[in-house]
Amino acid sequence: MTDHAATAATGRAPADPERLALEFRHGGRLMDPTMAGVQIWQVCITADGEPVGSLRATRALWWTAIRLRERLTDEGSFLAVVAQQLLNPDRSFTAAFDELVKRPEYMLIFDRCEMVPPWDDALTVAGVVAAAIGRLTDNSFVLVFPRHGAHGGVGAQLLEQAGTLLAAVEFTDELLVLDTTTGALAGASIRVRDRLIDRARHGGVDRDDLDEEDWFENQEYQALTPRMAALLRLAVEQLSQEAWQEIAALGDEALPRGAGGLFGSLPLVILRQEGGWRRQMARAFDDLAADLADGYVVLLCRGEVMALDLGIRRAQNIYRNRPRLLAQAVEGLPAEARDFDWYACSDLLFEGHDVSLLDDVLDGIEDSDIDDAMGMVDPAPLDWFSPFDDTRARDPARGFRHP
Incomplete structure (x- = not known):
C-alpha cells in the first residue's frame, strides 16, 4: 500500500519522521558472565520528547559466547526460535544457514517492536531499524x-x-535473514531514507507515487x-576560492596526469587547458554565486x-x-519543508540541461588512447563558456574577480 493509499484508508497522513529521536540503552553488571x-x-523512540515506541535488538556473537545456542534458548521467546533454527546442538550452524550467509558467527536479532499510531507503519520502522543496524553492526553481520506469526x-x-x-x-516460515556482506542493505537503506525524506518534506507524498509531470506542476518546486x-552559494564560493588559488599557483602550466586539487579532479582532457580556460571556470563559480545571492540560478553556458x-x-x-558551517550559512533564514531536497533542487535547476557533459568529453577515448588524448587540445572544453543563447548572455565586460 502506498502512502497515499494508506492515508485514504486510515484517514491520517504518515507521521513526520523528522520528529523522531532514538536513545540506545544497554547495561549489566561488570562481571556478569551471561553478557x-x-x-x-x-x-x-520518542517524538518531540514523548515516547512513541521501542525496539529491541540482540547482538549474538558466536566467537565470544561459550554456547550461543543454549544462551539464546535460555532467553526464550523469539531468541529461542532463532537458536533452534540456526544452530545445531553441537554449537555449529545449520547447513542451510551456513551456506546462505558469509559470516554466520555475527548476528543482530530483532525480536520486539512496539509503536503507537501514527508511527506504526513499515517505512518508519524500517528507518528506525536501519538506524539501529548502523549503530550496532558493521558490514560482517x-x-x-x-516473520508474521513467529513464536x-x-x-x-x-x-x-x-x-x-x-x-x-x-529463510524459514518464522525467520527473515539479511547478510550485510552482500551490499544489498546499503542500497535498501538509502531507498528507505529517501522515501522518509520525501514524506517529511512533502506532507506524506512519496515521490514514486507521482509521475514527472505532476511533480513539476506542483508550484512548491x-x-x-x-x-x-x-x-x-557557500559551496560555489568555496569552489571559486579554490579555483583562484590554483590559478595563482599554476599560471598557464598544464596539469600533469594524476594532479590533485579542483582542476585535477576534472576529466583528463581538461588538464591540458591553459590558465585562460581555468580563469573562465573560476568566473563561472563567481557568476553563480552572484545569482545565488539573489536566490536563483540561471545557467547560460556549459561551464556554468x-x-x-x-x-x-x-x-x-x-x-x-559540516553541521556547524551549515548552521552559520543559514543563520536567520526561515526553515522550510523543502530545505536540502537534493532531488527537487537538481530537477529544478538542471531542467533542460545535460549534467553528464563531462562524461561526453571522454566518449570514444579508450584507456590505451588516454596518453594521446592528453597531448591534444580537446575542442569541447573551449566551447564551455560560449552562451547557449546570444540574446541571454552575461555581460562580456564584467571582467574577472582577480586580475
Whole structure:
C-alpha cells in the first residue's frame, strides 16, 4: 500500500519522521558472565520528547559466547526460535544457514517492536531499524527478523515488513535473514531514507507515487528555498576560492596526469587547458554565486552547468559533514519543508540541461588512447563558456574577480 493509499484508508497522513529521536540503552553488571556474546539493546523512540515506541535488538556473537545456542534458548521467546533454527546442538550452524550467509558467527536479532499510531507503519520502522543496524553492526553481520506469526516475536508483522524493505529474504516460515556482506542493505537503506525524506518534506507524498509531470506542476518546486540558496552559494564560493588559488599557483602550466586539487579532479582532457580556460571556470563559480545571492540560478553556458553540478556535490558534503558551517550559512533564514531536497533542487535547476557533459568529453577515448588524448587540445572544453543563447548572455565586460 502506498502512502497515499494508506492515508485514504486510515484517514491520517504518515507521521513526520523528522520528529523522531532514538536513545540506545544497554547495561549489566561488570562481571556478569551471561553478557559474554549476547548483548541485548533497548532502543527508546520518542517524538518531540514523548515516547512513541521501542525496539529491541540482540547482538549474538558466536566467537565470544561459550554456547550461543543454549544462551539464546535460555532467553526464550523469539531468541529461542532463532537458536533452534540456526544452530545445531553441537554449537555449529545449520547447513542451510551456513551456506546462505558469509559470516554466520555475527548476528543482530530483532525480536520486539512496539509503536503507537501514527508511527506504526513499515517505512518508519524500517528507518528506525536501519538506524539501529548502523549503530550496532558493521558490514560482517547477519540480520535476523521475525516473520508474521513467529513464536515470541512482538510486533512481528511490522518487523517482517521493515526487514523486507531493507532487502531481507525468507529463510524459514518464522525467520527473515539479511547478510550485510552482500551490499544489498546499503542500497535498501538509502531507498528507505529517501522515501522518509520525501514524506517529511512533502506532507506524506512519496515521490514514486507521482509521475514527472505532476511533480513539476506542483508550484512548491519552482524556486529554491532561502536556506538552500544560501548553502549552494557557500559551496560555489568555496569552489571559486579554490579555483583562484590554483590559478595563482599554476599560471598557464598544464596539469600533469594524476594532479590533485579542483582542476585535477576534472576529466583528463581538461588538464591540458591553459590558465585562460581555468580563469573562465573560476568566473563561472563567481557568476553563480552572484545569482545565488539573489536566490536563483540561471545557467547560460556549459561551464556554468558543470560549475553548478560541482556546487551541488560540495553543498551535499557540507550538509552531511559540516553541521556547524551549515548552521552559520543559514543563520536567520526561515526553515522550510523543502530545505536540502537534493532531488527537487537538481530537477529544478538542471531542467533542460545535460549534467553528464563531462562524461561526453571522454566518449570514444579508450584507456590505451588516454596518453594521446592528453597531448591534444580537446575542442569541447573551449566551447564551455560560449552562451547557449546570444540574446541571454552575461555581460562580456564584467571582467574577472582577480586580475
